[in-house]
Amino acid sequence: MAAAADIQRRKQAGIRRLGNDRTFKGRLVEIKRTEKSNSYGRKHACHRFTIRSAFKEKIFEHIGYIELNLLPYYEIGEKVIHHAGYSIPTKAQKDPEILRVCIECGEMIPKGRCTCAYCGSGVR
Secondary structure, eight states, X not given: OXXXXXXXXXXXXXXXXXXXOOOEEEEEEEEEEEEEEOTTSOEXXXXXXXXXXXXXXXXXXXXXXXXXXXXXXXXXXXXXXXXXXXXXXXXSSOOTTSOEEXXXXXXXXXXXXXXXXXXXXXXX
């Protein structure tokens, strides 16, 4: 059952096969937030991350619930890491004394916690 959920998440993120999605390190060039509607008319927030390394530039999209806003968490120019299989990048320099974002669901994780209180996934 977990494999079906993983395939569903990959399709929503626009990842067609495992070969296309690899861990990617770089600097955050741009982040945009837009609203999209699915086929049932339900609105979702779409965050579009543009990450540039020395030779490549890649774009990753995360589609989450409408109230989700990741714009205040990230700063343009900071180093980030996109982990294979996830659509939200993590900050390269993590400080345990600040809030972090869960790359699985997009919720903010309070300082000092090692798992997400909403989805239960471990923090990277």
